[in-house]
Amino acid sequence: MRALSWLWVGLPLLGAAELGGQLWASHRAPTQSEWLAVQSEVQSAKAPEAAVVIAPSWAEPLARAAWGEKLMPLRDVARPGLDGYPRALEISILGQSAPELESWPVTQEHSVGRFILRQRENPAAPRVQFDFVDAVSEADVSETDGTEDKPCPWQPRGRAKSGGLGGHPTYPAARFNCPSGEPYLVGVTVIDDQDYRARRCIHAYPTQRGPLKLRFADVPLGTELRGHAGLPWVLVRDGGGAPVRLEVFVNGKSVGTHEQRDEMGWAGFRFKTGASPGVRGNIEFRVSSDSVQNRHFCFAADLR
Amino acid sequence: MSIATAPTRRKRFLQASADPLIALGLGVAYVVLLLNTVDNLGYARDEGFYFQAARSYGAWFELLFKDPTTALTRASVDRYWAANNEHPALMKSLFALSNLYLFEKYKWFSDAGTAFRFPGMVLSGLAVAVTYLWGARSVHRGAGIVAAVLLGMMPRVFYHAHLDCFDMPVAAMWLITTYAFWRSLDRGLFFALFVGVLYGLLLNTKHNSWLLPPALIAWLLIVHGRSVWRGMKVGRVRVPTALFCMALIGPLVFYALWPWIWHDTGKRLAAYVAFHMHHEYYNMEFLGRTYWKPPMPLGYAWLMTFATVPAVTLGLFLAGLFSGARHFLITHLRRPVSKLFARVGKTLSPRTLTRSDRRRVSAEVLWLLCILTSYAPWISTNTPIFGGAKHWITAYPFFCLFAARAFADALSAASRSLPKAAAWWRGVPLRLGLGLTAVAAPTLITLQSHPWGLSAYTPIVGGAPGAATLGLNRSFWGYTTGAVRGYLNENVKPGGSVFVHDTAMQSWDQMVKDGMLAQQVRGAWSIESSSFAVYHHEPHMSRVEYQLWVDYGTTVPAHIGTHHGVPVIWVFKRP
Numbered sequence: 052m053r054a055l056s057w058l059w060v061g062l063p064l065l066g067a068a069e070l071g072g073q074l075w076a077s078h079r080a081p082t083q084s085e086w087l088a089v090q091s092e093v094q095s096a097k098a099p100e101a102a103v104v105i106a107p108s109w110a111e112p113l114a115r116a117a118w119g120e121k122l123m124p125l126r127d128v129a130r131p132g133l134d135g136y137p138r139a140l141e142i143s144i145l146g147q148s149a150p151e152l153e154s155w156p157v158t159q160e161h162s163v164g165r166f167i168l169r170q171r172e173n174p175a176a177p178r179v180q181f182d183f184v185d186a187v188s189e190a191d192v193s194e195t196d197g198t199e200d201k202p203c204p205w206q207p208r209g210r211a212k213s214g215g216l217g218g219h220p221t222y223p224a225a226r227f228n229c230p231s232g233e234p235y236l237v238g239v240t241v242i243d244d245q246d247y248r249a250r251r252c253i254h255a256y257p258t259q260r261g262p263l264k265l266r267f268a269d270v271p272l273g274t275e276l277r278g279h280a281g282l283p284w285v286l287v288r289d290g291g292g293a294p295v296r297l298e299v300f301v302n303g304k305s306v307g308t309h310e311q312r313d314e315m316g317w318a319g320f321r322f323k324t325g326a327s328p329g330v331r332g333n334i335e336f337r338v339s340s341d342s343v344q345n346r347h348f349c350f351a352a353d354l355r
Numbered sequence: 356m357s358i359a360t361a362p363t364r365r366k367r368f369l370q371a372s373a374d375p376l377i378a379l380g381l382g383v384a385y386v387v388l389l390l391n392t393v394d395n396l397g398y399a400r401d402e403g404f405y406f407q408a409a410r411s412y413g414a415w416f417e418l419l420f421k422d423p424t425t426a427l428t429r430a431s432v433d434r435y436w437a438a439n440n441e442h443p444a445l446m447k448s449l450f451a452l453s454n455l456y457l458f459e460k461y462k463w464f465s466d467a468g469t470a471f472r473f474p475g476m477v478l479s480g481l482a483v484a485v486t487y488l489w490g491a492r493s494v495h496r497g498a499g500i501v502a503a504v505l506l507g508m509m510p511r512v513f514y515h516a517h518l519d520c521f522d523m524p525v526a527a528m529w530l531i532t533t534y535a536f537w538r539s540l541d542r543g544l545f546f547a548l549f550v551g552v553l554y555g556l557l558l559n560t561k562h563n564s565w566l567l568p569p570a571l572i573a574w575l576l577i578v579h580g581r582s583v584w585r586g587m588k589v590g591r592v593r594v595p596t597a598l599f600c601m602a603l604i605g606p607l608v609f610y611a612l613w614p615w616i617w618h619d620t621g622k623r624l625a626a627y628v629a630f631h632m633h634h635e636y637y638n639m640e641f642l643g644r645t646y647w648k649p650p651m652p653l654g655y656a657w658l659m660t661f662a663t664v665p666a667v668t669l670g671l672f673l674a675g676l677f678s679g680a681r682h683f684l685i686t687h688l689r690r691p692v693s694k695l696f697a698r699v700g701k702t703l704s705p706r707t708l709t710r711s712d713r714r715r716v717s718a719e720v721l722w723l724l725c726i727l728t729s730y731a732p733w734i735s736t737n738t739p740i741f742g743g744a745k746h747w748i749t750a751y752p753f754f755c756l757f758a759a760r761a762f763a764d765a766l767s768a769a770s771r772s773l774p775k776a777a778a779w780w781r782g783v784p785l786r787l788g789l790g791l792t793a794v795a796a797p798t799l800i801t802l803q804s805h806p807w808g809l810s811a812y813t814p815i816v817g818g819a820p821g822a823a824t825l826g827l828n829r830s831f832w833g834y835t836t837g838a839v840r841g842y843l844n845e846n847v848k849p850g851g852s853v854f855v856h857d858t859a860m861q862s863w864d865q866m867v868k869d870g871m872l873a874q875q876v877r878g879a880w881s882i883e884s885s886s887f888a889v890y891h892h893e894p895h896m897s898r899v900e901y902q903l904w905v906d907y908g909t910t911v912p913a914h915i916g917t918h919h920g921v922p923v924i925w926v927f928k929r930p
Contacts, residue, residue, distance in 0.1 A: 055677065057768070069800075072666075080819075080921060083917065109823040123911070213899075239905075
C-alpha cells in the first residue's frame with residue numbers, strides 16, 4: 052500500500068518522463084533535409100566498387116530519395132549478396148549497424164551530423180571477373196520443344212508487365228521472349244527473398260518440355276562460379292511447388308547442379324569451373340523443372 | 356416557502372445535471388476535434404468497402420421511404436443488402452443515413468466522406484462521455500474527466516475514431532451496454548429492457564459483441580455467485596433482469612435492424628459466423644518477422660498494447676488494477692486474507708462490508724472481465740492475425756476506468772501528504788496539476804500521431820523510429836495516401852494516373868469526389884498503366900515496390916511521407 056501512497060509523486064514523474072520521451076522520440080531520427088545535406092560527404096567517402104549499406108535498413112528509402120541512383124543504383128540496392136563487393140560504406144543512424152557487415156572490419160569511421168560513415172573491407176576480397184546479370188543481353192537463349200532448341204529472340208524495348216502483390220515479378224521491357232510466350236521469358240528483374248529483401252536476378256521460367264538454356268560465349272572463366280537463386284517468396288512461401296534445377300556447364304561439361312526448393316528462399320551455390328585463371332570459355336545454364344506451375348525462377352551468378 | 360426552496364431546487368438540478376453536462380461537453384469536444392482533424396486522413400481500405408455498402412443500403416432506405424411495399428420484398432432486400440453482408444448493418448445504416456441527410460439533403464458536410472465518417476465519430480464521442488460518467492459515478496468527477504481524456508488521447512483510438520468503420524463504434528457500444536447493465540442493477544424493469552435493446556444494437560455493430568455475455572456471466576458468478584447458488588438450492592434463479600432482457604430482446608433487435616437476415620435467416624447467420632470463425636490470415640509484421648499463418652505469437656496483443664498505449668495511461672491502469680485487487684481482497688476475501696496475515700504475525704483490523712464496497716467491487720470486476728474477454732481471442736495461437744489494436748480496442752475504456760481509480764488514489768495520497776499549511780493547494784490546484792500531469796503526455800503523443808495513426812508508437816519503444824527498428828508494423832489499410840495528397844495534387848497532370856497500391860479503388864475514388872485528391876489524380880489498377888505510383892510499406896508488400904523499380908526503371912522515390920523520420924509511404928514518378 053506504500054506503493055500506492057507514493058503514486059502522487061510517481062504520476063508527475065512518469066508524465067514528465069513520457070513527455071520528454073515523446074519530444075526525444077519525435078526528433079531522434081534525421082529528417083529528409085539532413086539526408087540530403089549529407090549527400091556530398093557520402094559521395095566523397097564512397098570508394099569505387101563499394102556498396103552503400105544503410106543501417107537500420109528501414110531508412111534506405113530516405114537514402115535513395117536523397118542521394119539518387121548514382122549512389123544507390125538498382126544493382127547495389129537489390130544486390131544478390133554482399134560477398135561480391137570488396138568494400139562497403141555503411142551509413143549508420145540511431146547507433147545501428149548492418150548485421151550483414153558484422154564480420155567486415157572497419158577501416159575508417161567518421162561522423163557527419165547525426166550520421167556515422169563507416170568504411171568496411173570484405174575480408175574475403177573477391178575478384179569478380181564476369182557478372183551474368185549485368186551481361187544478360189549478351190546471352191544466347193533458347194527453349195526446347197522436346198526435340199530441338201528454339202531461340203528466344205532479344206527484345207530491347209518491349210512493354211514491362213507487373214503482377215502486383217500476389218502476382219509475378221515484373222517482366223522487364225528488355226528481355227528474351229521465348230516462343231511459348233509469357234511467362235517463358237528471360238530478363239533481369241527483382242524478386243523478394245525470405246526476408247522480403249530485394250534481389251536482382253535473371254528471371255528464367257523453365258518450360259514443361261525441356262530445359263531453358265542460357266549460353267554465354269567467350270567469358271573469363273576464373274576458377275569458381277558463384278551465385279544465388281530463388282523464387283519470389285510471397286508466391287512460394289506456402290511450399291508445394293516442384294523443385295527447379297539449375298545445371299551449369301563449362302565448355303559443354305556439367306560442373307554442378309543447384310536444386311531450388313520453395314522453402315529455401317534466396318539460396319547460394321558455388322561450383323569450380325575447372326579452369327585456370329585467365330582462361331576464357333563458354334558457360335551454359337540449363338533451367339528445368341518437372342512441373343512448371345508458378346516457377347518464376349530467378350538467379351544471379353558471377354565468375355571469380 | 357417557495358422563495359426559500361428555490362435555490363435548493365436549483366442547486367439540486369445543477370448537481371443532477373452536472374455529470375450529464377460534463378459528459379456531453381467532453382463528447383462534443385471530442386467530435387469537434389475529430390471533425391477538425393479529418394481532412395488529411397486518407398480513406399482506409401475497408402472504408403471504401405463500407406462506402407460502397409452504405410450507398411447500397413442508402414438506396415434501399417430511399418426506396419423504403421417512397422415505396423415501403425416494394426422495399427420490403429425479398430428481391431429488394433437481397434438486391435440492396437447483399438453488399439458487405441459479412442458484417443451486420445447498424446453502422447453501415449447510420450453511415451448511409453448520415454450521407455443521405457447530412458450531406459446530400461441538408462449539406463451539413465461539404466463532402467460525403469466526412470458524412471459517412473460522422474456516425475463513427477459520434478459513437479467515439481459517446482464512448483468518451485460514458486467513460487466520464489462511469490468514472491465520475493464510481494470514483495469522482497475529476498477522475499472521470501481524466502479517464503475520458505485518457506481514452507480519447509490514445510493514438511489508436513484517435514485514429515479509429517475518425518473512420519467509417521466498426522471498431523470504435525463497437526468499443527463504444529460495448530461500454531455503453533456494460534454501463535447500462537451495471538446501472539440497471541439498482542433500477543427497475545424499464546432500465547433492464549433498455550439494456551436488452553442496447554445489446555441488440557451491440558450485436559448489430561460488430562461480432563466482438565459475442566464476447567460480452569461470457570464476461571457478464573463470469574461477473575455474475577464472481578460477484579453474486581453465493582446468492583445465485585443459494586437461490587438455486589431453493590429453486591429460485593436470482594439473476595439480474597437485464598441479463599434476461601439481453602438474451603430475449605437483443606437477438607430481436609439484431610434481427611429487426613439487419614434486413615439481410617430477414618430471409619434465409621439460418622443460412623445467412625451461419626455464413627456470417629463462419630466468415631469470422633474462419634477469417635483469412637493477413638500478413639502482419641511483429642518483431643521483425645512477418646506472420647501470415649498460425650501459430651500466432653502469444654505476446655502480440657500485449658506487446659502491441661504496451662507499445663501503442665501511452666505509458667502514463669498504462670501505469671495508471673496497472674496502479675488502479677492493483678488498488679482494485681487490494682480492495683477486493685480486504686473486503687470480499689477478508690476471512691482468508693486475515694488468516695494469511697495471522698500466519699505472518701499480523702492482524703487485519705475488523706471491517707464491515709459497506710454498500711459502497713460492494714458497488715466498487717461490482718464495477719471493478721466487471722471492468723476487469725471486459726478487458727480479459729477483449730483480449731481472450733489472442734490467447735489462442737490459432738486466432739488469425741488480421742489487424743492490430745482495433746481488435747482488442749473494446750478493452751481500452753476499461754483501462755481508463757481503472758486509471759481513474761488510480762488517479763483518485765494519487766489525489767487523496769497527495770492530499771494527505773501535503774502539510775496542513777498548504778491546505779489551499781489541496782483543492783483545485785492539486786486536482787488540476789495532477790490531472791495535467793496525467794493527460795499531458797498522452798495528449799501530445801496522440802496529437803503528434805495524426806495523420807499517421809497506425810505508424811505511431813510510444814516513447815517506451817523509442818517512438819516510430821524505435822518501432823521500425825524493432826520490426827513492428829508500420830502501416831496498414833493504405834490510408835496514408837491522404838498524407839501525400841499535396842504532392843500528388845501538385846505533380847500529377849491531366850492525363851496522368853496513379854497506381855493506387857493498397858488503397859482500395861473505392862477509397863481512392865471517394866478521395867477524388869471529396870476533393871481530397873484533385874480531379875486529374877486518377878487511380879490506376881496496374882503499374883504499367885500508371886505515370887505515378889504510391890507504395891504503402893509493409894514487408895510483404897515490398898515486392899510491389901520492386902516491381903515498380905523494374906517497370907519505372909528507377910529506385911528513387913520522388914516523394915516520401917515520413918512520420919518522425921520513418922518512411923511510411925513513398926511515391927514514384929515514371930521518368
